[in-house]
Amino acid sequence: MPTRDEIFSKVQSTLIDALGVDDEDVTESARLSADLGAESIDFLDIVFRLEKNFGTKIPRGELFPENFAAAGTSYVSNGTVTAEGLKELKIRMPHADIDGFAKNPKVENLQELFTVGMIVNFLERKLG
Amino acid sequence: MRWIWIDRFVEFEKGSHAKAIKNVSLAEEHLHDHFPGFPVMPASLMLEGMAQTGGILLGDVNNFERAVILAKVPKVSYHGWVVPGDTLTYSAQLANVSDEGGMVSCTAHVGERLVAEAEIVFAHVTAESGNGAIDQKSFVFSMRLLGVMDVGKAGTGSK
Structure with a gap:
């Protein structure tokens, strides 16, 4: 099983290729959208590259859950993720810092969960 | 002008790779x-040829039942001119395919000379996300694009 440092280093080179960013930008705490400029299609590109570089399959929605904030669920109310939503997020994204997000659980803050460290956590669990 | 930037396929291995030429x-x-x-083949049209x-x-992986949209070109580089009289050979290797889309690695050669290479990401657009406006099957057929596949995979014309 690869060490966290080894995983991080591969994730770093993956993001450099996918997003055209510099290696010093790709820190554990860097957010994919706000800091590294990732747009929606980049997430697909990132998943493809991670699969190739780590020799694993990442099923749809496993790393980056989809449609979480869709209408008609009880996960979101008035632009805020509900207690039930937070519980669901913990199930869907055990690799993300949901407790940190819970301090200000606005829907627009959901993308803050998508950090480089989150990807490393995900792969550490998956490959472990 | 028709928006067809390949003349025909000379190799086609479903779900694996394909090779097309453009004169x-x-x-x-x-x-x-x-x-x-100073007539030279525009680089953007070589990218289009690789994308096609x-x-x-x-x-073809989904029998043209899913709309395939060019989403992103993470990498493209060009290495030389292509001039009238040249035959471009575009090679595409399917690097990844999923429910959401796919990625191909492509090269363009004139003879043995590498003139361009690219990585291209495609997205599968669903009827909902594409506002129902895209019908891949009719798109491919109305463009007569599939005609370029009439040459068999051995490249001899046998099917």
Whole structure:
């Protein structure tokens, strides 16, 4: 099983290729959208590259859950993720810092969960 | 002008790779503007040729039932001129395919000379996300794009 440092280093080179960013930008705490400029299609590109570089399959929605904030669920109310939503997020994204997000659980803050460290956590669990 | 930037496939291995050729001719109008007195195949159209080769390779995986849209070109580089009289050979290798889309690695050669290479990401657009406006099957057929696949995979014309 690869060490966290080894995983991080591969994730770093993956993001450099996918997003055209510099290696010093790709820190554990860097957010994919706000800091590294990732747009929606980049997430697909990132998943493809991670699969190739780590020799694993990442099923749809496993790393980056989809449609979480869709209408008609009880996960979101008035632009805020509900207690039930937070519980669901913990199930869907055990690799993300949901407790940190819970301090200000606005829907627009959901993308803050998508950090480089989150990807490393995900792969550490998956490959472990 | 028809938006078809490959002339025919010379190899096609479903779900794996494909090779298409494009003959560059001085009869093509745009070469006289690109550039006057110095006609060279526009780099953007070589990218389009690689995308058509790779896009059809990906579309074929789902029998053209999913709309395949060029989403992103993470990498493209060019290494030389392509001039009238040259035959471009576009090779596309399917690197990844999933429910959401696919990725291809492509090269363009003139003879043995590598003139361009690219990585291209395609997205599968659903009827909902595409506002129902895209019908890949009719798109491919109305463009007569599949005609370029009439040559068998051995490249001899046998099917």
